[in-house]
Amino acid sequence: xxxxxxxxxxxxxxxxxxxxxxxxxxxxxxxxxxxxxxxxxxxxxxxxxxxxxxxxxxxxxxxxxxxxxxxxxxxxxxxxxxxxxxxxxxxxxxxxxxxxxxxxxxxxxxxxxxxxxxxxxxxxxxxxxxxxxxxxxxxxxxxxxxxxxxxxxxxxxxxxxxxxxxxxxxxxxxxxxxxxxxxxxxxxxxxxxxxxxxxxxxxxxxxxxxxxxxxxxxxxxxxxxxxxxxxxxxxxxxxxxxxxxxxxxxxxxxxxxxxxxxxxx
Amino acid sequence: xxxxxxxxxxxxxxxxxxxxxxxxxxxxxxxxxxxxxxxxxxxxxxxxxxxxxxxxxxxxxxxxxxxxxxxxxxxxxxxxxxxxxxxxxxxxxxxxxxxxxxxxxxxxxxxxxxxxxxxxxxxxxxxxxxxxxxxxxxxxxxxxxxxxxxxxxxxxxxxxxxxxxxxxxxxxxxxxxxxxxxxxxxxxxxxxxxxxxxxxxxxxxxxxxxxxxxxxxxxxxxxxxxxxxxxxxxxxxxxxxxxxxxxxxxxxxxxxxxxxxx
Numbered sequence: 001x002x003x004x005x006x007x008x009x010x011x012x013x014x015x016x017x018x019x020x021x022x023x024x025x026x027x028x029x030x031x032x033x034x035x036x037x038x039x040x041x042x043x044x045x046x047x048x049x050x051x052x053x054x055x056x057x058x059x060x061x062x063x064x065x066x067x068x069x070x071x072x073x074x075x076x077x078x079x080x081x082x083x084x085x086x087x088x089x090x091x092x093x094x095x096x097x098x099x100x101x102x103x104x105x106x107x108x109x110x111x112x113x114x115x116x117x118x119x120x121x122x123x124x125x126x127x128x129x130x131x132x133x134x135x136x137x138x139x140x141x142x143x144x145x146x147x148x149x150x151x152x153x154x155x156x157x158x159x160x161x162x163x164x165x166x167x168x169x170x171x172x173x174x175x176x177x178x179x180x181x182x183x184x185x186x187x188x189x190x191x192x193x194x195x196x197x198x199x200x201x202x203x204x205x206x207x208x209x210x211x212x213x214x215x216x217x218x219x220x221x222x223x224x225x226x227x228x229x230x231x232x233x234x235x236x237x238x239x240x241x242x243x244x245x246x247x248x249x250x251x252x253x254x255x256x257x258x259x260x261x262x263x264x265x
Numbered sequence: 266x267x268x269x270x271x272x273x274x275x276x277x278x279x280x281x282x283x284x285x286x287x288x289x290x291x292x293x294x295x296x297x298x299x300x301x302x303x304x305x306x307x308x309x310x311x312x313x314x315x316x317x318x319x320x321x322x323x324x325x326x327x328x329x330x331x332x333x334x335x336x337x338x339x340x341x342x343x344x345x346x347x348x349x350x351x352x353x354x355x356x357x358x359x360x361x362x363x364x365x366x367x368x369x370x371x372x373x374x375x376x377x378x379x380x381x382x383x384x385x386x387x388x389x390x391x392x393x394x395x396x397x398x399x400x401x402x403x404x405x406x407x408x409x410x411x412x413x414x415x416x417x418x419x420x421x422x423x424x425x426x427x428x429x430x431x432x433x434x435x436x437x438x439x440x441x442x443x444x445x446x447x448x449x450x451x452x453x454x455x456x457x458x459x460x461x462x463x464x465x466x467x468x469x470x471x472x473x474x475x476x477x478x479x480x481x482x483x484x485x486x487x488x489x490x491x492x493x494x495x496x497x498x499x500x501x502x503x504x505x506x507x508x509x510x511x512x513x514x515x516x517x518x519x520x521x522x523x524x525x526x527x
Contacts, residue, residue, distance in 0.1 A: 049438055075440045075441075076440065077440075078437075079439065079440035081438070083435065083438040083439075087431060089431035089432055089434065089435035090432070090435070091432050091435075091449060091453050092432070093453040093454065093456070094453050098449075102436060102439060102441070102449050103439050104439075105436065105439050105440065105442075106439050106441060110442060110444045110445055110448075113441075113445050113448065113449065114444075114448055155435075158435075162439055162440070168438075
């Protein structure tokens with residue numbers, strides 16, 4: 001269970017980017033975080049694993065208060081929080097396998113990782129995750145040889161290799177085409193279901209979010225302006241989050257979607 | 266009709282522009298006029314230059330063969346050792362001098378060390394170190410090591426400052442330690458250029474080893490200096506030809522290796 005209480009963030013003495021945010025994510029729940037650019041989505045999830053230090057408030061994962069840990073202690077906790085990035089953020093010049101195994105760094109001593117002496121168990125698991133994301137044949141390719149969708153799958157396998165309790169996902173589909181976007185979202189969703197993982201997914205694409213998440217939180221100007229089920233996301237709510245616009249086409253087209261799932265199956 | 270002319274952004278006032286040009290040409294004329302040329306001496310020098318070219322065209326590799334080969338050997342040893350030690354030391358200095366990964370005090374220390382190292386030309390450092398450690402290859406080795414740290418340290422720091430930050434952020438998010446982040450997220454990004462620059466520096470160090478030999482820091486430069494002092498232009502020609510050949514070989518090799526790593 002992730003618990004966020006009165007989280008606030010400002011950079012130096014600038015304006016508040018996050019103003020008093022509180023919510024809880026029970027185990028196994030997938031939360032979509034939507035909102036306009038600059039609403040604080042990216043800052044929000046980076047406060048959870050302390051890539052950005054929050055200014056005030058408390059963030060608690062199970063029984064550990066992440067927000068009050070010293071920077072040396074936070075490394076231990078980051079191991080349990082997998083992160084997936086917008087532009088994949090793979091180490092381009094390393095192989096696919098090395099990228100997946102880099103998810104284990106938090107568990108290994110420097111010399112072990114320096115000499116690439118990964119424990120056999122880690123290697124077995126890495127192969128299993130590569131198989132799960134459908135890239136088993138690409139293990140020894142360099143990451144920059146892969147297509148966008150494949151790279152994002154490597155990113156997912158890297159996060160899985162951490163054996164995480166929580167996934168933080170930052171705009172996973174922003175650089176992908178619509179079909180690949182759906183496949184990636186479906187993969188993230190099914191992995192979360194299999195492992196009963198909770199996830200927070202920052203996402204621009206509202207219909208895609210509504211299709212694949214259990215709950216949507218709308219951020220606007222650093223505040224939570226909506227928190228509810230995807231089907232409660234009415235035109236009124238969208239206007240509250242994004243401002244005035246014609247929202248009639250935003251609801252996902254169900255027929256199309258069924259066709260896609262059949263294809264994927 | 267509307268006409269258009271590119272406005273003068275630098276000095277908008279026309280009178281100022283004319284005044285500046287006049288001042289510049291006056292200075293140039295006065296400056297050139299103040300250089301004294303002794304044409305008599307130039308004429309004598311031309312003759313000497315002619316003899317030098319003659320010596321270069323008929324190089325004598327045998328008269329000073331022992332000196333030349335021991336000089337070349339010493340220079341190469343100096344180059345290899347100083348390049349290797351220089352590279353090893355430039356890595357911590359370069360990392361320390363990269364603003365995006367180092368704490369402020371370490372950054373300032375490494376930056377100033379590199380700045381001092383780069384501001385002093387090799388010959389000046391060599392003169393100083395020869396005075397400290399005496400004639401010979403050890404002073405040369407130290408000089409070139411010092412210069413290599415400045416050169417590679419600065420370029421490595423710049424390379425690290427320009428890395429793709431997302432890769433670093435992603436590795437940090439897995440719980441990796443500082444050293445692991447350096448090794449896994451940063452090293453792969455800077456390595457190809459670092460290898461290329463190291464070979465480039467090897468070239469430079471060999472050339473410099475010839476120059477600092479002239480001020481007493483050992484190697485082929487010392488042999489060259491002796492030959493010229495004794496008016497043995499054919500031996501000097503032989504030395505120069507060997508230096509050119511070795512530099513060409515290094516350049517070819519480093520170009521090939523750089524292509525191969527990238």
